[in-house]
Amino acid sequence: MNSQNKYLISIVGPTAIGKTSLSIKLANFFNTEILSADSRQFYKEMQIGTAAPTAEELAQAKHHFIHNKSIEDIYNVGTFEKEAIATLDTLFKAHDVVIMVGGSGLYVDAVTKGLDYFPEVDKSIRERLNLELLENGLETLQLQLKTLDIDAYNTIAIDNPKRVIRALEICIGSGKPYSSFLNKDKNNRNFKTITIGLTAERAIIYNRINKRVDIMIADGQLEEAKSLLDKQHLNALNTVGYKELFNYLKEEWTLDFAIEEMKKNSRRFAKRQLTWFKRNEDTVWFDYETESPEIISKVQSKMQ
Incomplete structure (x- = not known):
């Protein structure tokens, strides 16, 4: 493979900012496929509460790493890195451009930069x-x-x-x-990465998150959590949107309080996502309302 003309377009940003929608537009423009780097959307049992792409969205572009694992599986970022790089090697045989989208900073970095290696400790x-x-x-x-x-x-x-x-x-x-x-000896990648970030004023981000939680509840998030209650000990379920509803289902919280906690914890999560993604000085940031042709034009200029 000639690494000079193989590009991974990585779309990052806080939760509920519109990454999925943009990734599909870019995938369709470049006639390519999408790799998800959202560590919660791997699990097939967690569909509503992870805001995974809808059936309609999945039909608009070929996706990888969506609902491909079970919450019962032992899966970590090291395994994801190996599987994702193997998938990219295959995709780059047919495509010059592949799209990656996701808000899990560690999983994004694992693909674009390689994992950090730590000393053995007692x-x-x-x-x-x-x-x-x-x-x-x-x-x-x-x-x-x-x-x-x-x-x-x-x-x-x-x-x-x-x-x-x-x-x-x-x-x-x-x-x-x-x-x-962190950021010591990393694996070299045989593709170039162009990172696009979506953001907005904090008040807008928080408002979008609050609305998304309300939509999830309306779409049946409580019923989904109820079906997973007996599996709550699994690591995959120790996450925003599930642990709060488990507390309601165990009669420890009221439903209103659980929903407010979901919103609060999602907002805190978004704040941390931005802190993580802002560390990458190469990211090209756009306001979330920027039209896709402008973003595509910028991406194309980066490929020159």
Whole structure:
């Protein structure tokens, strides 16, 4: 493959900003296919609550990595990187351009840059941190991470216990900040990446998120959560839009409170997504209302 004329167009931005719609327009213009880098849309049991592309949207362009896994599967970013690169190798045989879309920063970076590699640390550190999580709660661990590695604290999914413990065990086990191991030796890619970011004023982003949550509830998100209640212990379901409704279904919260928490947690998630994506200085940002021909024109100029 000649890497000089193979391009991955990566579309990033906060949740509910319009990435799916733009990805389809670009895929149709370049007569190509779409690879999803949204770590929640892999799971076939989680359709409404992850705002996965609709059947109509899926019919408009060929998609990869949508509903291709079960929540029962053990799946992580390392496995995704291998599968995604293998898929791209195949797609680039038939296409000069492939579109990637998704709001999961770690999964996007795994494809475009390769994964970071961390030192081996003593397993007992993770066991101790897991015990601390059970006994003292997540906030204690978050504060530890804030002290040991403020950069990691500001960029990782701080509400995800697994991510917090991973960062902490590296800090403690290596004696160096978790963030110091990021962006070191990466795998070279045999394609070029053009990253397009969609954004808006914060008030607009938050309003779109609130509306999307209302639409999800109207579309049957509560029924979907109810069908998954007995699987709530699975890692895939420890996520915004499900854990809040599980609390309602367990009669710990009222439905109104659960929905408000879904909105609040989604807004916090969007804020973290923007923090992550803004670190990439090569991203070309557009207002979410920008017409697709203008974005396509910019992409084409980048390919010259």
